[in-house]
Amino acid sequence: MTAKKGKILVVLTGGTIGSKCSGGVRGIAGDSPYILLREFRKAFPAYADCEFEIINPYSILSENLTCERWSLLYGALLEADIAAYDGVIITHGSDTLAYTSAAIGMLMRHTSCPVILTAADRPPDDPASNALPNFRASVDFILNEGMRGVFVSYRRNSDGEQVFYIATRLRSADCYEDEFSSYGGDCFGRLCDGRFLPEKSPLNPSADSLNRALSPVARNNADFGARKILLLRSYPGMDYSVINPDGFAAVVNYGYHCATAYSEGSGKSLQRFAGMCRERGADLWLGAFKSSECEMYATQIELDRLGVKKFYDMSPEAAYVKAVLAYNLPDTDPSAFMRSCLYFEILNRENEESW
Numbered sequence: 001m002t003a004k005k006g007k008i009l010v011v012l013t014g015g016t017i018g019s020k021c022s023g024g025v026r027g028i029a030g031d032s033p034y035i036l037l038r039e040f041r042k043a044f045p046a047y048a049d050c051e052f053e054i055i056n057p058y059s060i061l062s063e064n065l066t067c068e069r070w071s072l073l074y075g076a077l078l079e080a081d082i083a084a085y086d087g088v089i090i091t092h093g094s095d096t097l098a099y100t101s102a103a104i105g106m107l108m109r110h111t112s113c114p115v116i117l118t119a120a121d122r123p124p125d126d127p128a129s130n131a132l133p134n135f136r137a138s139v140d141f142i143l144n145e146g147m148r149g150v151f152v153s154y155r156r157n158s159d160g161e162q163v164f165y166i167a168t169r170l171r172s173a174d175c176y177e178d179e180f181s182s183y184g185g186d187c188f189g190r191l192c193d194g195r196f197l198p199e200k201s202p203l204n205p206s207a208d209s210l211n212r213a214l215s216p217v218a219r220n221n222a223d224f225g226a227r228k229i230l231l232l233r234s235y236p237g238m239d240y241s242v243i244n245p246d247g248f249a250a251v252v253n254y255g256y257h258c259a260t261a262y263s264e265g266s267g268k269s270l271q272r273f274a275g276m277c278r279e280r281g282a283d284l285w286l287g288a289f290k291s292s293e294c295e296m297y298a299t300q301i302e303l304d305r306l307g308v309k310k311f312y313d314m315s316p317e318a319a320y321v322k323a324v325l326a327y328n329l330p331d332t333d334p335s336a337f338m339r340s341c342l343y344f345e346i347l348n349r350e351n352e353e354s355w
Helices: 032-043 067-079 097-107 131-145 207-211 270-280 298-305 316-328 334-339
Strands: 006-012 020-022 025-027 050-055 087-091 114-118 149-155 162-166 189-192 195-198 228-233 248-254 283-289 309-312
Touching: 006 032, 006 067, 006 131, 032 050, 032 131, 067 097, 067 316, 087 131, 097 114, 097 149, 097 316, 114 131, 131 149, 131 162, 131 189, 131 195, 228 316, 248 316, 270 283, 270 298, 283 316, 309 334, 316 334
Parallel strands: 006 050, 006 087, 087 114, 114 149, 228 248, 248 283, 283 309
Antiparallel strands: 020 025, 149 162, 162 189, 189 195
16 A cells, blocks of 8 residues: 555544543543554554644543633634644544534634544444544545545444535434434535545535635634523424523524424413513524525514524534624624525525535
């Protein structure tokens, strides 16, 4: 096999891919975040000439992720000389990977080299783990493709395919098969024998769109946990009267597929909650509306009158993360920020190339 050469920044943040198992319990301790690189070096000697520079802004199990840690992660990336690398790999826990990938997709959209987030289903020293294939695929993508952009690499257990996703479109893994998916249905592509094969989909950005130079969303870091965002999802029997918006800058309510929510009766409805949010100074966002839909339900017209804001064609994860950034980045108009397409997170059925 041809020797692989290049310089890659590896950002370790913990998760299963940075853990080890002891006595039947997975956890992060001692040098466990670094086991991945050691196992990779042993398993794939052809990459001996590939230089990995490691930073470790924090090590957590990803269920303990907070918005404040996005500030630590973004701060570490701002301090790194990204231009000196062929690419960046961020290792992360799978539980909250979809949220961090959305955040990094938006915040690092201007980066001229590939930024890949990846995770694992088992610790890297477990022979059944997909940690090493996921990391190797990330390395191969950087060295062989050099395509600018922010992506997620993860091997599906169901069919063994090494799938790449647009970072802002990754949906959280399901609880049965632990499989990730892409908002809109189509992944970005697959890696086969070290080469990337793009998915032919009208929803995916073209090479020209990916290579277009973008300005940074935030040139400086911010405290992404300073102003809190509440995420709600509609479900049958939802009682809005028990939800308190106090202390939140905004509420993001991800409605049913028609962007609807419970509206019958006065005491428990979204309409009553909208009035409460307005009294408490919290913006209320309802979505995800479809930009291609012309007609509206009668209940949605009433919500317009109450000042409920709409967002369009975004996953729950991307909508929540976007609101976190919108309300915490300085000198930002949250309404304009939420409605703009930052990094392919909005799927526009009528004009896919609108980004």
